[in-house]
Amino acid sequence: MYRVHLMPSGAAFEVSAHQTVLQGALEADVPFPNRCQIGACASCLCxxxxxxxxxxxxxxxxxQEKEQGWIFACQAIPCSDLVVSFEESDDY
Incomplete structure (x- = not known):
């Protein structure tokens, strides 16, 4: 299990090594923007x-998006504990 911290809210939840970040958030009842859950709508981009x-x-x-750290939470599977943000800046 990996721990995911959401910034700037500070919410946290656990995700198994076989789940996407979005699946873990939804399973933990943590509000997370999403629509299609297949990487087409970009609602879960963080x-x-x-x-x-x-x-x-x-x-x-x-x-450029990859270099800036953008990920699709509906497709991203954690390989470690994570800190993710919905903000443009990563100054936390």
Whole structure:
């Protein structure tokens, strides 16, 4: 199990190594923006501030978005504890 901290709210939840970040949030009743849950709508787009994720299928992100740390929570599977943010800045 990995722990995910949401910034700036400070909410936290656990995600198994086989769940996506979004699945873990919804299972823990943590509000998390989402619509399609397949990576097409970008509602769950957030920034990875700390930690590592992997994907079964690489999401459609530009190289610049990847460098800035953007992830699709509906597709991202944690490989460590995470800190994610819905804010543009990662100054926490």
């Amino acid at each position: 920034r990875l501030v700390e930690g590592d994720v992997r994907y079964h299928l690489e999401p459609m992100l530009t190289e």
